Amino acid sequence: TISCAAHKCNVLVxxxxxxxxxxxxKVKMKYQHLITNSFVECNRLMRWCPAPNCSYAAKAQYFDCQPVKCICGHVFCFGCGELWHDPVRCKWLKKWIKKCDDDSETSNWIAANTKECPKCHVTIEKNGGCNHMICKNQACRSEFCWVCLGPWEPHGSSWYNCNRFNEDDSKKARDAQEKSRHALQRYLHYYNRYMNHHQSLRMEQKLTASIRDKMEEMQQHNMSWIEVQFLRKAVEVLCQCRQTLMYTYAFAFYLRKNNHSIIFEDNQADLEISVEKLSGYLERDITSDNAAITKQEVQDKYRYCEQRRKVLLDHVHEGYDKDYWEYQDDL
Ligand SMILES: [Zn+2]
Ligand SMILES: [Zn+2]
Ligand SMILES: [Zn+2]
Ligand SMILES: [Zn+2]
Ligand SMILES: [Zn+2]
Incomplete structure (x- = not known):
């Protein structure tokens, strides 16, 4: 149903x-496409698959944060349309992604590590412990104090003390600087680990291709097609674990420290270590001598990873049920 396009006409067609x-x-096709579009968009229990080049929509039983699998194979969150992101919830993931996209973090770093020359306003980076700054602008070369931004000349004499001069102001400035530096370091800790898994996941296709080569190689070492399928499974587990780990950093970033957050971080560390080991095993060269033992080791390791991933997720879900998690809302 559409309303008539003529001005001020309310007839519905x-x-x-x-x-x-x-x-x-052509217009008929376009119109039909439009109807489908508005049908999916108005229906709370349907959502377009976000995978590139996919034109399917997925249906859910209820509207919530839950994984749905499209016909194309893409698994995404029904609540927000992102890749399925257990254990972090939609709300916090959205906040996290926005934070990562926001380049104000970079300006935080600049604020913490640089100042402007009080005369010519060129940006100056501090690279030593000395507060005596000389502007790098050859035309300016003014000398000033890093702490109070006042001219350097009087600092040398005994009657001038930049800490006493406007004591409150300079203390406030220093505290603010310390705080922003700490907040930035904390953010970068989580961001770097999150991005590391993000980038590894993007290499997934490359890894799958190299594993396919490896599977062919192993079949030349007296192993049957069935016997080498464990490698496919190992890659699948590896990618699943990386995806989970990636989102654990978005979860942990907003978490307030308590006894349960410590258990969570232990689980996270355990999973990190075993995933790196599994990843290392998969890069190993396979010869007829080590084929059998490699298979055993890879199988043991991916089963262990699966188990550690389950332990981590179960603990987070238990925390959701029993209200273990406290958040830092102001980050
Ligand atoms: Zn009309
Ligand atoms: Zn799809
Ligand atoms: Zn979501
Ligand atoms: Zn200057
Ligand atoms: Zn000073």
Whole structure:
């Protein structure tokens, strides 16, 4: 149903009528596409698959943060449309992604590590412990104090003390600087680990291709097709674990420290270590001598990873049920 396009006309036209009115088949197609679009968009229990080049929509039983699998194979969160992001919840992931996209973090770093020359306003980076700054602008070369930004000349004499001079102001400035530096370091800790898994996941196709080569190689070492399938499974587990680990950093960033957050971080560390080991095993060269033992080791390791991943997720879900998690809302 559409409303008539003429100015101030409120007549609604139903779809069969529209179809008979439209002659051009191209316009007909477009109209049908539009109806489907608005159907999916108005329906709370349907969502377009976010995978590139996929034109399917997925249906859910209820509207919430939950994984749905599209016909194309893409698994995404029904609540927000992102890649399935257990254990972090939609709300916090959204906040995290926005924070990562925001380049104000970079300006935080600049604020913490640089100042402007009080005369010519060129940006100056501090690279030593000395507060005696000389502007790098050859035309300026003014000398000033890093702490109070006042001229350097009087600092040398006994009657001038930049800490006493405007004591409150300079203390406030220093505290603010310390705080922003600490907040930035904390953020970078989580961001770097998050991005590391993000980048590894993007290499997934490359890894799958190299594993396919490896599987062919092993079949030349007297192993059957069935016997080498464990490698495919190992890659699958590896990628699943990386995806989970990636989102654990978005979860942990907003978490307030308590006894349960410590258990969570232990679980996270355990999973990190075993995933790196599994990843290392998969890069190993396979010869007829080590084929059998490699298979055993890879199998043991991916089963262990699966188990550690389950322990981590179960603990977080238990925490959701029992309210273990306290958040820092102001980050
Ligand atoms: Zn009309
Ligand atoms: Zn899809
Ligand atoms: Zn979500
Ligand atoms: Zn200057
Ligand atoms: Zn000073």
């Amino acid at each position: 139903n779809d069969p009528t529209v179809m008979t009115l439209i002659v051009d088949p």
